[in-house]
Amino acid sequence: MPTPQNDARTADRAAAQTTGPTAKPANTRVLTAAFIVLIAVTTLNGLYQRGLDSGIPLYYTSIGDSATVGGTLVAIFTIASMIMRLVGGRITDTTDHIHALLAGMGMLLVGAVLPAIWPNFAVVVVSRIIQGCGFAFASNVISVLVMDTAPKKKLGQRISYKGIGTSLAMMFGAAIATWLLATCSYRVFYAAYALMALAGLVLVLLISCTKEIETARRQDAQLRAAAPRRKVGWRETLASYKLPQAVPYTVIQLLRRLPKGACLSFMLVYAKHNGFGTGALFFIVAGLATLICRIVFAGAFNHVNRWVLLPMMLIDVLGFGLLAIWPNWGVLVFAAICYGCSIGVMSPALKTLTSQSVGKAHWGVANGELQFMGDIGRALGAFLGGVCIDMTSQSHIPLIICLFAVVASVLTAIVLAVGGRGAH
Structure with a gap:
């Protein structure tokens, strides 16, 4: 019985045979325009997550609610994120990465727009689920897209540089959220994060037509087309998660x-x-x-x-x-x-x-x-x-x-x- 690992190796070999000269990345430089944009999207994604995780509990504490309320909303986001990390991983492997990333950024946008329009508690709870799913999905797709476009011998370097965005979010995420809540209303607070998500979505659209991204998308499409075709049920789906x-x-x-x-x-x-x-x-x-x-x-x-x-x-x-x-x-x-x-x-x-x-x-x-x-x-x-x-x-x-x-x-x-x- 074929294993997911054997299928992957077969697909890699078949793609190498069918793609010919296009199997090599369009650009062998580490720092390219598309990659720098992906770092920027990583930063926006991280600022969104860290800002909301720190700002929402701070807001509810400031209006007299217990710390449990804020903690529960953080927990809801975390649980949604954890579930999506597993589900989203499989989706990422089987779909166009740019389309998947646009879907993830779209979820982040919706998750911030809803409470900006209707900032009542029930809407905030629903939005936290959407935000958690969007953050996990988008961050996973970004990581795969960064690796997908990296020159093979410089994979680790690309992964490390991509983390610059995460570091910047760590440094400034909570500070930005604190400043927004101190100077703006709760609706404007969410609107600011909706603008961050929108900016990320626009950046992804801008790089989707670059030669580097188009080459990677073509190779991935050929890789999926070359993979062994068979009916995929729940057993086969679960087997794809078995990576010893x-x-x-x-x-x-x-x-x-x-x-x-x-x-x-x-x-x-x-x-x-x-x-x-x-x-x-x-x-x-x-x-x-x-x-x-x-x-x-x-x-x-x-x-x-x-x-x-x-x-x-x-x-x-x-x-x-x-x-x-x-x-x-x-x-x-x-x-x-x-x-x-x-x-x-x-x-x-x-x-x-x-x-x-x-x-x-x-x-x-x-x-x-x-x-x-x-x-x-x-x-x-x-x-x-x-x-x-x-x-x-x-x-x-x-x-x-x-x-x-x-x-x-x-x-x-x-x-x-x-x-x-x-x-x-």
């Missing part, structure tokens, strides 16, 4: 997000508890460190070794361990740098290793599974971190994050030693 080569990397993605989920959820609480002000400096420094790593080390990701993941996990142990021992501003900044460097290296490394471990025909599913496992890890880190803090003290937050990083590092070493070889 990618399992070690999806497990490591879950593990690395455990300490990061606790950090994202509770570092602001720790900063306030210790008198460090709002703690926003931590994430600004972390975002800057992430950005620098993605730019400086981008070329190294073209030939990344899977064992680089372990020291990048251990760097979190160092940063948060020192903060637990010496809680002061200087060490807080150092921990933020460690945290940012860990993200800046591990995120593109994992995406590159995962994409290299599976056939091109399964990039959408593999990327969706990677992000899905990351969402689970972040949620577990936030939940378990909260339990540990309630059992101890807010002053122990860095120690708890450090211990999560220790456990994640040990398990990562085991996964790399036992399962890493089978991933290639």
